[in-house]
Amino acid sequence: MKELRLHSDISDRETVFYFTTCGWMMWNWLVSNLALGATIVLYDGSPFHPDPSAMWQMAEEFGITVFGTSAKFIAACQGYGLVPKDRHNLSLIKTILSTGSPLVEESYDYVYTSIKEDVQLSSITGGTDIISSFAGGNATLPVYRGEIQCRALGMKVESFDDSGKPLINQKGELVCTRAFPSMPVNFWNDPDGSKFHNAYFSDYPGIWTHGDYIVINDHGGVIVFGRSDATLNPAGVRIGTAEIYRVVEAFPEIEDSLAVGQQWEGDERVILFVKMNEGEQFGEELKKKLMDAIRSGCSPRHVPAKTVPVPDIPYTINGKKVEIAVKKILHGSEALNKDALANPESLLFFSDLEVLKD
Known part of the structure; x- marks a missing residue:
């Protein structure tokens, strides 16, 4: 509520x-609106059927006022070249919500230039395990490009360094230092509580560590850089994967990408996988443009050691990139919980890649 x-x-x-x-926490979020007396709209199927503007047509037809989606959907609309404000009457939409993965700065630009100028764009972050958000929107605050507006009410959210000290304007671990109403109390089939403790409380004793890599800035905004367990660490410098995706996926030739760390000669090197748009080819010229853009848009540390074209990028059913599973495969381990993937067959490509053996 x-x-x-x-x-x-x-x-x-x-x-x-x-x-x-129905398996994502946003289903609980959606149906809970009935308790407020709001009308909810349910949709099953591809959001781009029968054409890429299907969801915006639906928003117009049903008079949707709060439109919730994912960062991937917004990026896909931009990739299709859609300008929904020119084709649909979206005057009733007052809020656009996005979650599932970090919403990059360019997506903020796209929403306000191509979808609607006078709308509250609320990127939110939380977890299915808590059926709640750690940071989200606020209708009384301004929207800053690339930022979640504020920390959630009832959540004592901080960004911690490795020693457990709170950070402002610096990257750190998303932690919640006080108990909160929707905090799980145990796991099934975990009689001594060790699995539960190791999942959330092993990094900072008594403090919930959620596993996201964030910045909390001096005006209270929150920027998420991706999962901390998927954070890249070349030469000991922590890098959020979302920083690389923001640059790479701005290229019109590239449909999608995935960045992981590979242990190499006592260090970690960055490996970038790219899925090309239909009709596009990956070559040395595009590779050089990519590397130059990453170097100038991020830093030399962000530049991948290897860039590999792939037929598909693995995603969960909830629309999140599967970085950890790919990293495990690269290091010879088996990816677990494949039932949670929308396209588990995509993992087959990442096994025993010759290009990553030198």
């Missing part, structure tokens, strides 16, 4: 849509 009524300003006057499966 807190997230719906206070963070999202939803009342019984709203018509709310969130593109989600």
Whole structure:
């Protein structure tokens, strides 16, 4: 109720849509709107059927006021070259919500130039394990490009360094230093609580560590750089994968990408996998442009040691890139929980790659 009524300003006057499966926490979020008296819209199927503007057509037809989706969907709309504001009457939409992965700065630009100028764009972050958000929207605050507006009410969220000291304007671990109402208390089939402890409390005793790599800035905004367990660490410098994706996926030739770390000669090197758009080829000229863009848009540390074209990028059913599974495969381990993937067959390509043996 807190997230719906206070963070999202939803009342019984709203018509709310969130593109989600029943297995994702956003399903719980969506149906809970009924308790406020709001109308909800359910959708099953591809969001791009029968054409890429299907969701925006639906928003117009049903008078949707709160439109929830994923960062991937927004990026895909941009990739299709859609300008929904020119084709659809979206005057009733007051809020666009995005979650599932970090919403990059360019997606903020796209929303405000191509979808709607007078809209609250709320990127939110949390977890299915807590059925809640750690940071989200606020209708009374400004929207800053590339930032989540504020930390969530009832969540004592901080960014910690390795020694457990809070950080401002520096990258660190997302932690919650106080108990919160939706905090799980144990795992099934974990009689001594060791699995539960190792999942959330082993890094900082007594403090929930969620596994995201973030910055909290001096005006209270939050920037998420990706999963901390997927954080790249070349030469001991921590790099969020979202920083690389923001640059790479701005290239029109590239549909998608995945960055992971590979242990190499006592260090870690960055490996970038790219999925090309239909009709595009990966070659040395594009590779050089990519490396130059990453170097100038991020830093020399971000530049991949290897860039490899792939037929597909693995995703969970909830639309999140699967970095950890690919990293395990590169190091000879088996990827677990394949049932959670939307395209598990995509993992086959990453096994025993010759190009990564030198």
